[in-house]
Amino acid sequence: MKQATGFFDSPFNSTDADIDPTSDTAKEVLKQPPATKYELWGYYLYYNGDNGFTINSYMPNIFQYLAYKGGFYSDTPDIKGCDTNDALRQCNIHWMGKPGGIPIASMLLYVQAIAFSLQFLLFTTFGSLADYGRWNRYILLGATVIGCAAQIIPITLVNDDGSHWNAMMGIMIIALISYGTSLVFYAAAFPTLSDNLPAVRKAKADPNLSKDEKLQVTELWRNHVSAVSTVWSNVGFLIMTGVLSGASFKSWENYDFPEDVSHVLGNVPLFNFISTVVCGGFWIINAIPYFIAQPSGRRGGELPEGTNHLTVGWKSIILALKEARKLRYLFMYIISYFMFSDAVSTTNQMIGIIQGEITNFSAQQVTILNLASAVTSIIGCLFFLWIAKRFKVRTKTNLLIIIGLSGLVAVWGCFGIGIDNFGIKTNWELWVFYVWTGLFTAPIWAWQNTMLAELVPKGKENLFFGLFGIVNKASSWIGPVVIGAITEHTDNLWKGWPFVLALFVISIVLVYFIDVDKAKLEMITYIEENPEPSSITETPSTSVNEKTQLE
Template identity: 75%
Template sequence: MSLRDRFLADPFIIEEDDREHDDTKLKQPPVTRKEMWSYYLYYNGDNGYTMFSYIPNILQSLAYRAGINPDTGAPCDMNDTLAPCNISWAGGSMIPVASMMLYVQAISFSIQFLLFTTFGSLADYGRWNRDILLLATIIGCAAQIIPIVLVNNDGSGWGGMMAINIVALISYGTSLVFYGAAFPVLSDNLPAVRHATTDPSLSREEKLAVSEKWRNYVSAWSTIFSNIGFLVMTGVLSGASFYPWYNGDVLGNDPLYNYISTVVCGGYWILNAIPYFIFRPRGRSGPPLPKGSNHLTIGWKSIFVAFREIRKLKYLFLYIFSYFMFSDAVNTTNQMISIVQGEITQFSAQQVTIMNLVSAVTSIIGCFFFLWLSRRFGVKTKTNLLIILFLSGIVAVWGCFGIGLDNFGIKTTWELWAFYAWTGLFTAPIWAWQQTMLAELVPKGKENLFFGLFGVVNKASSWIGPVVIGAITEHTSNLWKGWPFILGLFIIAFALVCLIDVEKAKKQVEEYQKVHPMPDQESMEDDDSLYHGQRHQQEQEQRHELSDKTAVATTSSDSEKYEISP
């Protein structure tokens, strides 16, 4: 599908023909324009911006107000946020605030891993999707608005804010899971797809091609709307940060700005979410749970099946393991930076907002650059991935200098600006290319299984790095000593990708398919029942990891496709 068709085609315009099309036998109601655009609007509001910016900023600043400098025994100095600062933790022990922040991230992601692996099937099957998404939306919006009550807190409320932070991250992650799970059902019930599904003259392959085309279309537009929401929020809040405030200062330099921003982001999510719950028909639901399955075990069974199958595919196993490493490296890098930037900027929400605006712009440029590189010079997927891994790993090398230096090693404001520009240009595209790489290594008919495993790996790796770095910081009182660990993850990931021989991997896949041929399917409706929302969930979560919502992350390669497969 050309770039023009990808964005400007209309799934509600159907070419008339003389053949009979009876879509009354299809189980799902047809999608209306109002439902489709409300679906896009939801993602516009649920852009995740405040979850990784203002809310952690508020928690960290409150913890500093309640903390004690271990060197002097005096309260932490808010004017010297680079000085050591410890806070009481479980059992009454004192740990660095940085360790607490990392442990909070680890707790939230480990809970998400257990919840989504155990109950993720509720998103894919039956009628639970809408109700759970509504509940997650209400909790997520409330978690963004409630912190305003702590605006004048002396730091004693940091424990409550920590709980709010964890709840906010879990509810946000839940919203992505259940929003993503609605995607295949919605796209496959667009008028153009239903028309093709009920066309007796089309072959199964032709029907799949039509469905694939419009799944790409819906995915691209939903991602664009998330990017629009991110850009709107960063743009509006960046402008508001320069509003004149007390004593000739601006609003962005007042701690109140953090709290106002969370309320604005929460309100923006509410306004964009309401239309979806109004225009989504009650009859819209996922397929029934497969016979012999139950919601408590189906997620874990799919993981065991995937690992059992992956042993027969050497290069796919290497790639999954390398992905675990660089996913952990990138996720932990972002969490490290969120802590460092609070200390360096003294929790200035204005600087964080504008930095994120820079990241949003540079990430779009970066994705287009690697797309141009691949098409202009024929750079292969593996080569692009290695380039991105290498350039992303430079951040970890850079951070290592901070172990022994005070003025270099991501320890100054100008370095933060450089980091946001660098990761936007050279790390943001990683999510598109790793998806493409996986598509080249997965056997036909096993896409759902292994993309689902990909989503599980992403969740599983999101808490390991923070725990390790938190422990290192706790025992050394130096957050920067965690950078060598992150560098090691990048090196291992890079080395494993180097070991992958794509051509041999494809031959291995061919041999696998001879033994495990893809079975036929009776209808498009049967295909729907086998589609797992985990794949789209994982793609959406990755788009938010860097807070760099790029409009081309999904469309950066023609080989990145949504497929319906058994």
């Protein structure tokens, strides 16, 4: 059977009229409405708007800025407000009744940890709902409405003197959870959408095709939809960074600019607030077509017998952990992934705090830095793909290189413990960081998925990819808590870099000792002992399944 392999090939060259409705397989396929071009492009556009730009840039900038205005210096605790133009000076904030408060950097990390831990509990408990009934649509719609509102509401605090920094904290937590939820349930919708493309439906119902041939067609279009949607996310990111970068250079005089700072809108705190509104509106515009185009008959199955909404997710995790322990090298990789996922996540959160301090909360610099990151991320992914194909570099080798190069950032940060002008403490270093991580850290998620695919037994993909989604969420809050505590007790955020470095080193050592060839022999034995794929009651929700790729 000839398969479409081109990037611009269409899955709409056939219709349900090409399917013989009399067979049992065809009847099962026809239970779901076919995907339309409008629905597919609506799905792509959704990710175009939900690109995460503001949630990782402007909103943290606003939160940190308001905290500085509402904070105090330890030597003058009765005077509210820290100098936002001298953000490298330690500023404290009142936190849970602690005498003398805690450093703002610690508070910001604790808030991130709270948001991630809540996401872990919510997704683990309710993530499986994405596979059943109409829950995916309802939860995604709710998360979208809340997420867009959370991005627009901060404009109400534009003239706040810092008294309501804790209100922004609440908005930030809600924004992080709703954004994470939108990504999870967006990813959960893609297998059902791609499986109902006309070309896939026709192949599934074709009695002349073998099981493997049907699977090949299904995987082909799943990969196609996943790749194109990711491209659209990057397109949306580029559009927003490009438009807002241009707007940031608009001349502006209605502000008391510090000496030697250009009089442009991008250097005014107002620009952060404007940008969140623009990004929130961009998400709304891009989300509407998908919800309109999604057919009313699109739904998942019923909950399996013996399960309920609160237990199905946890049962899946327990099963996945039991199965993973039968595969030594896969289990090693799960632990390694836990380490480097936490290391990368914590690095990004620390840089988010540091860049606010270095740039004095300049939205213009944040925007341009993110523009550089968007461009270099694309280059980095293509570069490692070229290396793999050109020099036949194995997945494990590539992953080790990527983790090692990413870990050099932590080494670099360690110099900042005792040096004032080096160790990610200057503007030029921020530029190097964004370019470096775009080239050498952005590809980490693609290659870790490829590595996982090499270690997972055929027929158990959903089970173990779902487990990795859980591991991703479980690890995301640990680093911020540890770094927050270190900063709180030492008054030095940079003293947290050795911990991040240790995470990278441990993950590198574990990956190094994974023998992929022996792992494949393990998989053969495992498949012989477990020949049937996991049932639906045993399979973690697809909603958790795709998250590692998307973040």
